[in-house]
Amino acid sequence: MATFVFLYFAAVIVMAASLVVLVRNPIYSALSLLVMFFHVAGLYVTLHAEFLAAIQIIVYAGAILVLYLFVVMLLNVKREEQFNRQGPVALFLGVVLLTEAVLLTVSRGFTVGAPEPGREGAAVGNTESIGEVLYSTYLFPFEIASLILLVAMIGAVILSKKGIMESK
């Protein structure tokens, strides 16, 4: 059963992801992206990462994708020009890299390190234990992430606000 569910999600993810880049109409691209996000979230649920699944839907499907759609609709992209001419080169390199990865995997085997033992995950619930770790062990990276958001915010103001340069 678990294998079947995984195969379903994996197949849909691969198909939807290919559609994102293959479909000509950007709106359809964005919508296939939405399908893909939902199935990735489903994959997280099967891995018992409920928190990640929720975040995946709220942040990616909810916020980021809506942003994409807004941009696509505002810019009203109709042209179907192709700017890139690297198709053959990319295909060649892609095939080479894929063969390399497959060969490496087949010849050496692909072992996954022992995950950290289940710890409180089962007892206190997923979200709670993430919060616990985030505010204790990983407090420092968490604070850096907040600094990054601060920089991005000020940067957006500096680069887009009208009249701050001219007023000098």
Next chain:
Amino acid sequence: MMIPLADLVTILPELIVVSAACLLLVLDPITPSNKKDLLAWMSVATLGVCFVVTAGSMGDRVFAFSDLVVVDGYASFWKLLLYVVSAMTILLSIGYLKEERIDLAEFYGFVLLSLTGMMIMVSGADLLVIYLGIELMSISLYIMAGFKRFEAKSIESSAKYFILGAFSSGLLLYGISLIFGATGSTRLVEIAAAVDARGLDDSMILIALMLVIVGFGFKVAAVPFHMWTPDVYQGAPTSVTAFMAVASKAASFGAFLRVMLEGFGGMKPNWSGLILGVCILTLILGNLVAIVQTNVKRMLAYSSIAHAGYALIGLVVAGWVGTEAGVSAKGVSSMMLYLAVYSFMTLGAFSIVAILRRGGEEGEDLDDFTGLAKRHKGAAFLMLLFMVSLAGIPPTAGFIGKFYLFMAAVNAGLTWLAVVGLIFAAVSAFYYLRVVMVMYMREPSPDQEGETRLALSPTAFVVLALAAAGVILFGLYPWPLVSLTATAALP
């Protein structure tokens, strides 16, 4: 939950810089516009305080925040260098930003925040922390590159840097996630233990290692991950270019070296050959393409690529199989020395480009340097000094840096690599000395539209004096720096 006080004391310099940056951003709107220079001076003073704090605690190796952060001599060395470089950038910017009419005090805030990212990078003991440090540094730099937002070149520089930078961050992050999958941790110490336990042939770690090298290769602008460098360096405001070429490169090398030696130290046979290839490619391409450049800023961009190639020699020596511990530590320390002297000479050269102006624009074309010695003797002489040093001719610091690097390579049995480096140093002399030739041997052409002039502010003068002093002093009397890098090097 309480944060232990000891942890906060360990990251005191970072806290000071962040607080100063936030204070600056708050003070900016309430400072009258004729007193904005005070904010720049405040930033410089902050860096002075940090310098004293870091120098005072140098030497001991302390972990903090559940072993995610490490402060040791190695991290302190890079931090000291970064303070100096950032302070020089700020001093250079005071006059330059006014000249370019982009004198926003937020600029100094971004310098400080970017510096915070760099400090986090060099003292990160965990890949996650190092990654976040890189992001903090890069995002600040993307914004600073686009500061001349009414100029298409600057916007192009910012956008290119952002898109390619985000892409390379993605690769680095992919590598980190594979490492986490393979070893169950992102801490360098635990990665090293897992690498030892699982041996060299684990394909997942190998792929991850490759991705990490690509990610860092982008940040230090090594060939073949250098494509962004010329356009970004040329389009960004010159003081930002200097900051990117010097500070971000030094910090990236600092973090790169720590990750390779402390995290993947057990896999030296796997990566030293790879780095060797990147190093040679970088030397060849950086130096050869620099020859055909007619824009000095672009030429300096390729020169900074080439110098990344020289610095990588240090990493190759540190990772070369069969070298004794003493020799590989020499590789590390000579690379640190090289980047330190590189900082002074490159900052100096970019400062000259920043203050040389024709009409309302920067004099960044080689033509603008024609006959400079006739009109501005001092500036021409300083440019001569920096060019000679970049080419690695004694008695300048550039020679000392190359000398120690090549010596380290010879000691490790890589004599041929030292010879390759030497050949390309000779090639590089061609394009550096061409600038000198143009300045001294040619008459200023009469049909030049608009005379070039020097926009030399007192603070820019201080920067030039510091850079020149560094180039001469470390060229004639390098021992303090040599012994400092020797004690601070990672084993």
